[in-house]
Amino acid sequence: MIAVTGATGNVGRALVDRLLAAGRPVRALTRDPERAALPERAEAVRFRPEEPAALFDGVTGVFLYARAVTEPLLAAARAAGVRHAVLLSSGIVREGADETHPIHVLHATAERLIRESGLEWTFLRPNGFAANALQWAPQIRAGNTVRGVYAHAVAAPIHEDDIAAVAERVLLDGGHEGAVHRLTGPRAATNADQVAAIGAAVGRELTFVEIDPRTAGPELFPHLDAYMLDRLLKTFEATVGVPPEITHTVERITGTPARTFTRWARDHAADFGAGPAA
Template sequence: MIVVTGATGNVGRALVDRLLAAGRPVRALTRDPQRAALPDGAEVVRFRPDDPAALFGGATALFLYAQAGAADLLAAARAHGVRHVVLLSSGIIQEGADETHPIHVMHATVERQIRDSGLDWTFLRPNAFATNALQWAPQVRAGNTVHGVFADALSAPIHEDDIAAVAERVLLDGGHEDAVHRLTGPAATTNAEQVAAIGAAVGRELTFVETDPREAGPELFPHIPPHMLERLLRSFEDTIGVPPEITNTVEKLTGAPARTFARWARDHAQDFDGRD
């Protein structure tokens, strides 16, 4: 049995689908099983840390989101037979990184807790997620102009299913204990180029209009806690004209090259267009 936390998230849901397709038993943890809409083959369990037997009984492996990680949870997993934990960490953890950045602090803390837990571990450290572009979906559905910060900021966004594909191989193949895998998409792209790719996917010409970052707020970043926004904006500004890290980890571990942002945009065209 493989336990998947964050099973309704972009990566978690894709991983549940992959593990079920491979014929592996999956226990999908979610805070609201009634609204999860997960596949029938998954054992859907309410995420209640105070009932560790329901979460981990009979399980041998755990896929963990950093937000769900805690020393007590890891101890409970180990006590109930889990041997290997695969953490969805962050590419922000690297040599020379700003260790005071809130995202670094959160993921580094969970990584340390896992190292101290006595469990075998594997850390997946993706950089930019292609799904971050979903922040523009309301604007694309409303018209052909997208307002955002730093049109020329560069990243190599990774498709969420490529992260799930790596997680699947790490969980099923073995040999990845105490390994760190850095994950990226296959090519650099600017924010303006991403918007153009989304336009191609929905059959419309979209225009990216750069917003002064001093005026950026919840309307552009509704899911970012206000206390983190200033630091994130500085991080984005630092990527202007700077080639991003690009790895071949996806292809090396899965046998298939990482998918382009244009492919991601086609896969998510309905999210932006709102039509079947």
């Protein structure tokens, strides 16, 4: 059996579906099983990280996201017989990175705890998620203008199901223990390019309007404190006009090329409201 933490998240849910389609039993760990709307064949279990002992009975492999990783959780997994932990880490963890960045600290700490746990491990380090574009969905549902920062910030966004496809192969196939896989989409796209692609997917012409990052916080990032907002904006600024890292890891591991952002936008057209704006 494979346990999947974050089973209702973008990557976790896609992985649950993939494992079930492959005929593998899945324990879907979620904080609210009653509202999770998971497939009936998945064993939905309430995720109580403070009570980890009951989570891993009969489990041989586990998919983890960084905030779920604690020493007691890993110790419970090992004691229950889990052999392999696959972590959804972050591409920010790399040689020469700013090790004080809060996103780096979170994921590097999770990686260290797993390395020290005695479990076999594989780390997936995706760069920007295509699903980050969902932050624009309320604006796109309301009209044809998207206000945002850094129209020319460049990324190679990765489809969440491509991450799940890699995780599936890593969990089910041998040979990935001790490996670090860096994951990206296949093509570079600016923020403005991404908005245009979403517009094509929903049948409308959308315009990206760049706003001053110094005043963007309350409007665009109300949930972030000042320190995290400053670090995030500096991360975005550093990508303006800079060609992103592009890997072919998805195709190498799964045998299928990574999907473009244009494909992601078509897959998620309903999230943005297809058809003409009201």
